[in-house]
Amino acid sequence: MSSNLVRKAASDGPVLAARNIVRRFGGLYAVNDVSFEVRRGEILGLIGPNGAGKTTMFDLLAGSIPPSSGDIVLNGANVSGDAPHRRIRRGLGRTFQIPRPLANLSLVENVMLAGQGQTGESLVANFLRPFKVAAEERVAEEKAMELLDLVLLSRLAHEPARVLSGGQRKLLELARVMMADPEIILLDEPAAGVNATLLEVIMDRIREINARGVTFLLIEHNIDMVTRLCHRVLVMASGQLICEGTASEVARDPRVIEAYLGGAA
Numbered sequence: 618m619s620s621n622l623v624r625k626a627a628s629d630g631p632v633l634a635a636r637n638i639v640r641r642f643g644g645l646y647a648v649n650d651v652s653f654e655v656r657r658g659e660i661l662g663l664i665g666p667n668g669a670g671k672t673t674m675f676d677l678l679a680g681s682i683p684p685s686s687g688d689i690v691l692n693g694a695n696v697s698g699d700a701p702h703r704r705i706r707r708g709l710g711r712t713f714q715i716p717r718p719l720a721n722l723s724l725v726e727n728v729m730l731a732g733q734g735q736t737g738e739s740l741v742a743n744f745l746r747p748f749k750v751a752a753e754e755r756v757a758e759e760k761a762m763e764l765l766d767l768v769l770l771s772r773l774a775h776e777p778a779r780v781l782s783g784g785q786r787k788l789l790e791l792a793r794v795m796m797a798d799p800e801i802i803l804l805d806e807p808a809a810g811v812n813a814t815l816l817e818v819i820m821d822r823i824r825e826i827n828a829r830g831v832t833f834l835l836i837e838h839n840i841d842m843v844t845r846l847c848h849r850v851l852v853m854a855s856g857q858l859i860c861e862g863t864a865s866e867v868a869r870d871p872r873v874i875e876a877y878l879g880g881a882a
């Protein structure tokens with residue numbers, strides 16, 4: 618892949634930061650005063666027992682829901698009030714636990730659809746500037762093919778997405794999210810429902826994309842994957858951040874053991 622598929626860092630500080638984030642659902646504090654920073658270039662894991670608040674935290678970071686209080690800072694800019702598409706433009710990508718590609722479109726079309734701001738998106742522009750639109754589409758297709766190559770799916774590029782296994786859908790999702798040149802990708806349970814062989818491929822691809830300068834924050838229940846992949850790990854329980862450190866540090870922490878064995882910390 619050419620290096621121009623990875624955008625240049627906008628600043629030297631943390632890529633993403635949560636500052637005293639609170640999110641209530643009625644009387645329930647799903648996220649309760651959580652602060653952390655995602656360092657540029659790292660693979661950071663977010664773990665915790667069921668109901669800890671991890672998915673809610675992702676929804677808050679991506680802008681799907683607003684915080685009750687606190688701030689989200691992306692590349693030094695406070696984006697707490699920004700809609701998801703504005704955060705995508707600022708370099709934040711997100712994948713979902715269960716990817717839902719458009720089943721009847723080819724893989725390359727699915728990846729191209731994730732592209733941003735092409736002239737062809739406007740009907741008027743399409744009519745007035747057909748050559749520009751065609752040229753942009755060619756560039757987008759080339760980039761989509763490069764990304765499919767990166768996730769080892771290029772031989773299936775023109776097959777409909779419905780032929781893919783669960784694990785291959787996760788790889789397609791990685792290519793889709795890369796189409797917008799993210800600086801950081803939020804990965805929601807990349808190992809869920811994936812067979813052991815494909816899991817190795819997914820880990821290898823995440824490492825490769827990370828080596829090209831993309832930062833990752835990932836929610837994962839597969840502790841083996843977290844241990845092998847993540848440079849650092851955050852642990853949430855009952856809406857709070859209870860511990861952070863390397864995988865082996867957090868595994869030894871009594872608060873983490875208590876959270877997993879005894880329910881809430």
Ligand SMILES: Nc1ncnc2c1ncn2[C@@H]1O[C@H](COP(=O)(O)OP(=O)(O)OP(=O)(O)O)[C@@H](O)[C@H]1O
Binds near residue numbers: 645666670671
């Ligand atoms: N839209 C909502 N309305 C009400 N309560 C919610 C809502 N979303 C999440 N919750 C509650 O917030 C808490 C945190 O849920 P969340 O899904 O963020 O946990 P999680 O750590 O992602 O869990 P899991 O590992 O099971 O996915 C839970 O008690 C959940 O029931």
